[in-house]
Amino acid sequence: MANFKQHGMLPATTHDEASRQEFVSALRGHLSGRLMPGNYRVFHERVEPAFKARTGRNPESEHEVRELMTKNPFYQFWSAMQRRSQEMLWESVIDPTERQLPELIDKARKLGARPLPGKRKGTLRLDPKLEVPRYHTAADIHLQPGGYHTDFTADDIAAGAIYDKGINLYMGGGLGEENNLTGDTLVAYIRKAHPDFAPRSILDMGCAIGNSSVVWAREFPKARVHGLDVGAPILRYAHARAQALGVAVDFSQQNAEHTDFPDGSFDLVVSHIVLHETSKSALVRVLAESRRLLRPGGLMLHLEIPRGRTHMQKFMFNWEAYNNNETFSRYMTDLDLRGEALKAGFAPDQVRVDQFTPELDDTQKNYGDEFFWNILVGRR
Numbered sequence: 448m449a450n451f452k453q454h455g456m457l458p459a460t461t462h463d464e465a466s467r468q469e470f471v472s473a474l475r476g477h478l479s480g481r482l483m484p485g486n487y488r489v490f491h492e493r494v495e496p497a498f499k500a501r502t503g504r505n506p507e508s509e510h511e512v513r514e515l516m517t518k519n520p521f522y523q524f525w526s527a528m529q530r531r532s533q534e535m536l537w538e539s540v541i542d543p544t545e546r547q548l549p550e551l552i553d554k555a556r557k558l559g560a561r562p563l564p565g566k567r568k569g570t571l572r573l574d575p576k577l578e579v580p581r582y583h584t585a586a587d588i589h590l591q592p593g594g595y596h597t598d599f600t601a602d603d604i605a606a607g608a609i610y611d612k613g614i615n616l617y618m619g620g621g622l623g624e625e626n627n628l629t630g631d632t633l634v635a636y637i638r639k640a641h642p643d644f645a646p647r648s649i650l651d652m653g654c655a656i657g658n659s660s661v662v663w664a665r666e667f668p669k670a671r672v673h674g675l676d677v678g679a680p681i682l683r684y685a686h687a688r689a690q691a692l693g694v695a696v697d698f699s700q701q702n703a704e705h706t707d708f709p710d711g712s713f714d715l716v717v718s719h720i721v722l723h724e725t726s727k728s729a730l731v732r733v734l735a736e737s738r739r740l741l742r743p744g745g746l747m748l749h750l751e752i753p754r755g756r757t758h759m760q761k762f763m764f765n766w767e768a769y770n771n772n773e774t775f776s777r778y779m780t781d782l783d784l785r786g787e788a789l790k791a792g793f794a795p796d797q798v799r800v801d802q803f804t805p806e807l808d809d810t811q812k813n814y815g816d817e818f819f820w821n822i823l824v825g826r827r
């Protein structure tokens with residue numbers, strides 16, 4: 448992919464493998480850019496008027512929209528293609544990863560041990576006894592075989608390598624050359640909303656391959672950056688990837704609901720598109736844990752995708768929940784995020800939800816409305 452950086456841990460591709468990945472990316476771009484908006488047209492120009500002519504009213508819930516749209520041939524075609532393109536996406540990145548897996552594991556071991564010129568190196572702390580939460584073991588999120596957490600061999604890094612290239616294809620390259628879009632977005636927010644904030648300790652919850660952790664470490668070079676996740680293979684890869692990029696991050700395998708860091712350990716606790724991959728009960732625990740970990744004056748920023756304003760938008764956003772194994776994310780629709788933060792112990796004047804659209808992000812405008820990110824902001 449022209450816009451993706453071939454850093455030291457990314458599996459190499461043969462001509463045919465690269466071409467297959469290009470095809471999947473172009474197909475997904477076509478589906479989301481050209482075909483997906485057609486669902487809104489079909490709904491507003493045909494499905495909804497026909498329903499109104501029959502019943503004298505408009506559909507009154509996302510579920511009513513679902514009942515109507517899942518019978519519509521255009522939606523059925525788009526949905527089937529979207530699902531198949533997701534399966535093709537993983538197939539196209541799994542093959543090159545498996546072909547090179549022993550060498551990649553070896554590379555990860557060496558990169559992990561390598562000193563970083565002029566600075567301390569990053570660290571990796573795994574916990575083989577950690578119980579991976581059911582919201583990850585019950586279904587392979589996004590259909591990635593084994594999810595973020597499954598080790599298929601000793602010292603496995605496959606989940607990370609597959610995810611790194613996979614999410615780039617998923618977004619048709621729109622996540623940036625180092626999958627840096629989510630980290631850049633939250634950095635842009637903090638620069639705008641809290642320009643004088645200079646954290647010395649940062650925790651990135653649900654860091655996956657550390658793509659955002661690396662952004663934070665570069666942005667605040669005096670800060671110590673920790674990244675935590677429940678998945679061992681994704682963290683081994685994150686550690687080696689950060690080392691390959693020459694950035695020091697301390698990764699640990701922990702559940703964001705209850706970590707082993709002492710109270711008040713961090714100036715800044717962040718997460719990027721993680722909350723919707725937990726469950727409703729876990730969410731409150733993650734927010735309470737974020738609060739516990741903040742130093743007085745510290746800041747919590749959880750970046751989330753919106754869940755839609757209209758019934759039709761909610762239906763479309765929940766395509767991922769019903770068809771792409773974001774099974775638990777359904778609870779986020781209509782959730783009062785601020786209310787959940789209050790339950791987690793934040794005082795009313797300490798917490799708010801900001802809507803933010805950075806200039807760098809115009810990849811999502813096809814969702815039938817202006818795109819914005821939700822940022823749950825908490826202060827201690």
Ligand SMILES: C[S@@+](CC[C@H](N)C(=O)[O-])C[C@H]1O[C@@H](n2cnc3c(N)ncnc32)[C@H](O)[C@@H]1O
Nearest residue numbers: 595629653654655659676677702703719720721
């Ligand atoms: C969509 S990925 C995150 C992407 C990444 N943060 C970014 O900026 O692009 C969600 C990650 O959150 C992790 N995660 C979900 N629930 C978690 C929990 N309770 N504790 C720690 N990590 C969690 C998953 O394992 C996964 O790696």
